[in-house]
Structures are given as structure tokens and as C-alpha cells.
Amino acid sequence: MSETTRIIPKPKKNKIGLWFIYSALLLIYIWAFSGMGLPEIKQTAGQISKAIFSGIFHPDWNYISEPGGEDLLHGLLDTLAIAILGTFISAFLCIPFAFWSAANMSKGRAIPSFGKFALSFIRTFPELVMAIMFIKAVGPGSFAGVLALGLHSIGMLGKLFSEEIENMDSGPTEALIATGANRIQTLWFAIIPQVIPGFLSYTLYRFEINVRSATILGVIGAGGIGTPLIFALTSRDWNRVGIILIGIIVMVTMIDLISGYLRKKFI
Amino acid sequence: MIEFIDVSKTYPNGFQGLKKINLKIEKGEFVVIVGLSGAGKSTLLRSINKLNEITDGEILIDGISITDATGADLRRIRRDIGMIFQNFNLVKRSTVLRNVLSGRVGYHSTWRTIFGLFPKEDENLAFDALERVNILDKAYTRADQLSGGQQQRVSIARALAQEAKIILADEPVASLDPLTTKQVMDDLQRINQELGITTIVNLHHVELAKEYATRIIGMRAGEVVFDGPAAKADDETFAEIYGQGIKESGLLGESVS
Amino acid sequence: MNPEQKRTIPPSPSKIKGYITAILFIILIWGSSVKTESSIGEFIVGFPNIMDLLGQMFPPNWGYFNNITDAMLETIRMAVIGTTFGAILSIPVTLFSASNLVQNAWIFYPVRFILNLIRTIPDLLLAAIFVAIFGLGSLPGILSLTVFSIGIIAKLTYEAIESIDQGPLEAMTAVGANKIQLIVFGVIPQVLAYFISYILYTFEINVRAAAVLGLVGAGGIGLFYNKTLGFLEYDKASSIILYTLVVVLFIDFISTKLREKLI
Ligand SMILES: Nc1ncnc2c1ncn2[C@@H]1O[C@H](COP(=O)(O)OP(=O)(O)O)[C@@H](O)[C@H]1O
Ligand SMILES: [Mg+2]
Secondary structure, eight states, X not given: OOSOOOOOXXXXXXXXXXXXXXXXXXXXXXXHHHXXXXXXXXXXXXXXXXXXXXXXXXXXGGGGSOTTSOSHHHHHHHHHHHHHHHHHHHHHHHHHHHHHHOGGGSSSSHHHHHHHHHHHHHXXXXXXXXXXXXXXXXXXXXXXXXXXXXXXXXHHHHHHHHHHHHTSOSHHHHHHHHTTOOHHHHIIIIIHHHHHHHHHHHHHHHHHHHHHHHTTGGGGTSSSTHHHHHHHHHTTOHHHXXXXXXXXXXXXXXXXXXXXXXXXXXX | OEEEEEEEEEOTTSOEEEEEEEEEEOTTOEEXXXXXXXSSHHHHXXXXXXXXXXXXXXXXXXXXXXXXXXXXXXXXXXXXXXXXXXXXXXXXXXXXXXXXXXXXXXXXXXXXXXTTOOOHHHHHXXXXXXXXXXXXXXXTSBGGGSOHHHHHHHXXXXXXXXXXXXXXXESTTTTSOHHHHHHHHHHHXXXXXXXXXXXXXXXXXXXXXXXXXXXXXXXXXXXXXXXXXXXXXXXXXXXXXXXXXXXXXXXXXXXXX | OOGGGGSOOXXXXXXXXXXXXXXXXXXXXXXXXXXXXXXXXXXXXXXXXXXXXXXXXXXXXXXXXXXXXXXXXXHHHHHHHHXXXXXXHHHXXXXXXXXXXXXXXXXXHHHHHHHHHHHHSOHHHHHHHHHHHHOSSHHHHHHHHHHHHHHHHXXXXXXXXXXXXXXXXXXXXXXXXXXXXIIIIIIHHHHHHHHHHHHHHHHHHHHHHHHHHGGGTOSSTTHXXXXXXXXXXXXXXXXXXXXXXXXXXXXXXXXXXXXXXXX
């Protein structure tokens, strides 16, 4: 976020522009709300909310660890493993994309623009849809989830990495070229050392996001804690829903803390 | 020996940075190029190792044209030319040693350098170079933890480890304070005298030029307007290089009567 | 005698820490691949299936665009409404989270704690829960986007408030302004542009999110993924993806332009 929050006072003359924006907003809202109609709230809604809350406050503690292994800890561990491996794969795969889309790595503008578009496309392709497709390829289970996260995360990581490359100092590159280094040596000695800390930090940031995403993959059968959660939700086993939610919240919070600590160390 | 034959440079926007330059710089000379900001000093210096491509004429290094050289041939010529920049251009997050060793990469295969398999002699060269500029004790320190003067000495060590026959320095002291300026310039002078490395330095400071140069080249608007031994450069000469304004500006120091 | 022994080369730093980190990292990756039963072999075996699938996705079924336009519009509506409600609700949350407005740590820490709790739950998970409560439809989608938006907008905005120029606030306190006057005349002018910019940013995220909420039954175009993929109609699925891409890029473009104007 920007350091300074001071706002430069705008001259009054764009009043017409403002009115235009206000009217546009008004129209958008009229359109949005009139299209929705009045929500029909199921009569059971209150009951179910109450049941969920009571489930959260009376969680099914036994589910944390069960002899069969189909328990919360295994589910969370599986979720974590999906996120770790998916992030790892995407951190590697996004590197060529990042160099491809960084404006200072090629002469013209066409090549990086095309790379940026490709990354945009990958980002918009929903990870759940990717997961469904990978399930067709490798069968249901965590591996499909890993592949989906690994592919989908390229979109965001590639963009962040390419911005890191664009922001680096070109001085060392020039110095290496002047010593007679070839392109690969210049890359390795001048560019990589500069961008690695940023890459690591962004990878951790994406890992935080992927842990969250991995909790939901189970909904479509791609492994993780989402599978038992959706079972518990459909079978209205609120106490189990409660313990799973608590488990997710605790895990995500811990990961955020650890990852945040590591990220501070890198920069 | 460096030879400029009718060298001209026109930037893509049409601006003429160098106009028909003809120069010969002999081995072992300590040349200082002076001139106003924008006179074309950097353009001239950077054309010697082809960081800037000239648009006309030819530059010969020991009789070989760098102007025509490309690919591996070009890298081979560059390997013999060390460069020192105003902003040091070190990899800030790497150690001093790694920065100095990066001067050696031109000598080895890509794979060898990527895996960090520099031969023992290279490390010795790096340590020698660091010792010569008096920062051997900082070998394993990260470059960004050094002061500006120390960083510039690391970049000199990089050029030394490169076993350069020519050192080009583009305003090497412009971002340093007077004391470190003297240390860095002394280092350059000592290296020039002890190792016989041809040294070409861009400066905009007349006093420094007179103190260190064996030969001064004055530039103005892309042309060489003075070229001679430092002893022959008097106030009139500098007035011509810098325009008459220099007498009032006090740039000449005491010599203004 | 070697010449290098005459000088004192500083000892090279120990590399043990690096080795340990590397080993731990390899164990982590290896363990994860065992746990998820990932194998490159399986991927290679399954690869033709993926190519086959991609083959079936092209060309997209262009005619299908007509069928899904209504759902696309519903998706945008959900994002608009969810973002708006989220923005409104995030105002009080923001004010109570900013440590320079509420000097009482007993207030801003608990509020921030709840804010962080909200941020741990992904939008799709919220949607799945709301679907369980309210049934299928766009209502649970809107609610989950609302809650999700609070998490983003409130966090960004309270951080902006904490970094504002304290000068005007102190000057106003000195002339005896009360809390509300302080906020209206001292804080809002300084952060309004940021607040609006964060709302737009959240809107961009919400459009993408709303496009998949349907997968858990929370309305919008995502419902059609279930329909088409369930019946193996991949050409239709790719139409949905392309349509979403066009809409998302268009909205991103406008929103980014507006945000650049704001700040
Ligand atoms: N890339 C460029 N494109 C156009 N003009 C340039 C470029 N680089 C330098 N110049 C111009 O060439 C002239 C000489 O620049 P330079 O060699 O950097 O001067 P000096 O180093 O003596 O200060 C300046 O007028 C500068 O504006
Ligand atoms: Mg210059």
C-alpha cells in the first residue's frame, strides 16, 4: 500500500464528470436490485443457523483424531499437503511466464503483452473447474487438487513475479554484460539474486491463499478437508461442521502467522 | 591500444551524441575525460565496450574491431575491459566475494559458473583483488552492508579479478564524499601504475582531473575540444571546455584570480 | 609456501543453516507428494485425457452464449450487491479497528480478531455454509460475498487510516472537536479515495469469485459448470470460461482506470 495518504484537492471543473458517475452508479444499483427480486428465506434458515452456531460451540471433539484415520487431523494435513505441493509446482512453472511477460526482458511490447494476457487467462480459469478437468485425467483425489492449484496459481504468481522483474535495478545486469558474461550468466548472477527474495515472499503469500483454496477442493472431489465438510453439511451433522470449521480457522491462522514471519525475514 | 576512427553516434531520437571522434589511447595511460554534463562523456566511454552501439566509424581494441564483433567474440573482448559505474552496480544482496567472482564468469562455461564451481585460482584472484583495494576482511559481507566508498572498491576489485587490460570508469566518485573520493581515485591510480592497466575515467571535476590524469580529453557537445597531457591543460583550456561560465562558478578553485 | 597463506582471508561463513533448510524443504515437498499421492507417472498417463478434454473444448459452443447471458448478469448483480453491503458493513468494523481512532486496546484488538477470523474462511466455504442455511440460489452467494468483502475492505481501510497524516487530527483535537467531527473532517477526507479504491478492487475480486460460487449452489454462472461438465459438454464449458474471461477483463479494465483516477 502507498505510504502517503494525502490527497491532492481536485479542481472543481469536473463536476459534470462526477454527476455522470453518480447517475451511472444509480442506474447500476437500480438494475442490480430490481433484477434480484425479494429473497425468499427458507423458514428453516433460523433453525439451521442456530444449529450451526450450537455446532461450533459444541464441536464433535472426537472427530479430531479417530482410529480409522478418516479424521480432522488427516483431512487438514491432506489440505496442507495439497497447498504446499500446488504452490511449489506453480512457483516453478510461473517463472518462464514471468520472464515472458516482464516488459524489460524483451525488446518490443507485443511479447510481454501477450504473456500478460496468457496469465490473465489462467487467473480467470477457475481452479475448481481446473480441478474437475484434472479429475477426469488422474481420477478423483488430492493429486487432482494439487494439479489444479499448481496450474491456477501460475496466473497470479506469474503476474507478481513479472512485476518484481520489472522493478529490479538494471545496473548489475549492465555490469555483468560489461564483464563479458553471456545471457544465462547475466541472468544467474545479476537478475536472479535480485528477484529471489521477492519471488519467495510472493510464493509464501500465494501459499496462504492456496491453503484457503485447498479447503474447498473436496467439494468437487479433489481431496482435502472439503470432502468431509461437504458430507457433514449435507447430512446436517452440525457438530462435525463445527469442529471442521474450527480446524480450518486454526490451521489457516497458524499458517498466516508462520508465513508472515518468514516473509518479513526475506525482505 | 584503443583507437577511435571517425566515430559518430546518433541516438534513435535523432540526437547526435558523438561527432566524428578520432582518438588513440596507448597502453598504460591514465586518461580523464572532462566536460559538462551532457557533453557525451558516458556515450564515448560506453561505446568502447559496446554497451552503446555507435552508428558510424569504428573502434579498435588492440587492433581488433569491437564494432564488428558479436556473440562470443564480443564477450571475449569485453572480458578484457573492466567497467566501473557511478552507482557501483553491485548485486546488493550477494556477498562481496560473489560480486568479485562475477567478474570471472566470462572465462568459464555457463554450467560451471552456474553451479558456482569457480577454480581455486579464481578465488585467489578475487582475494588478491580485494586485498589490493583494502577490503579483504569484508569478503563474506553482503554488498548492501558496505558504505558507498567500500562498494566502489568492490567494483574495482571486480574489474581486477576480471584481469582486465583496460578499466573504464564512468563518474566513479560522483556519489562519494571527498575523503572516499580520494581513496577510490588513489586506488585507481595505484592500479594503473602498478599493473599498467589502461584507465579511462569520466569526471566532471577539474581539480581531480588535473591531479590524477596523465592525459586529459575535453568534450563539448559530442566533440573532442581538447586532448593533451594534464600539464598542458590550463584555465583557458577548461574555460573552452566548460564555456566561460566556469570562471565565475569557482569550479577552478584557487586558480581564479 | 602458498602465497595465499601470507594474508588472512576471513573464514567463510558456515553453510550448515542453508543445508538444514534445504533438507527440511525437500522433506516437506516429498512428504506432501506422498500424502497427496502425487506422481509424475500418473500425470503422464493421464495427460492424453487432458489433451482429449482440451480438444473437446475447442471450438467453444458459440450459440451457448445466449443461454448463459442471464446467469452472467446475475453473477454481476451478485458481485455488485455483495460488494456494496460488504462496503457498508465494513465502515463500523474499520472505525473500531483503527488504533488511532479507538485508543482503547480492549476494543480494537477484539474487533481485529474477529476480522481476522472472517478472513481465514474462503468465499466458497462461506457460500457452502450459507447454501446449507438458506438453500440454493443467489442469496447465499450474496451473503458470502458480503462477509468476504468485509474482510478485505475493512482490513485495507483500517490500515490506511492508521497511516494517515496525524497533523490535522491533532489540530482538531486541540480546538476541541469531538470524535464524530474528528472522523468527518479529519479522517474521511484523507481516506475516502482509498476506501473507494479498495471497494473497486474488492469488486474485481468478487466478480471472479461470483463466477464460481454456483459450483456449490450459490447462484450465478457457476451453476452452469455443474450442468455442462456433468453432462460432459466441454464445448459449452469453454464458452462459459471465455464469457467469464471477457466480462472479467472488461470489468478489471474499467475498475483499474477508475482506481488510477482516484489515487
Ligand atoms: N538514450 C538516449 N537517447 C537520446 N539521447 C540520449 C540518450 N542517452 C544520452 N543522450 C543524450 O546524449 C547526450 C550525451 O549524454 P552523456 O554521454 O550521458 O553525457 P555525459 O556523460 O557527458 O553527461 C546528452 O545530451 C543526452 O541527453
Ligand atoms: Mg554521464
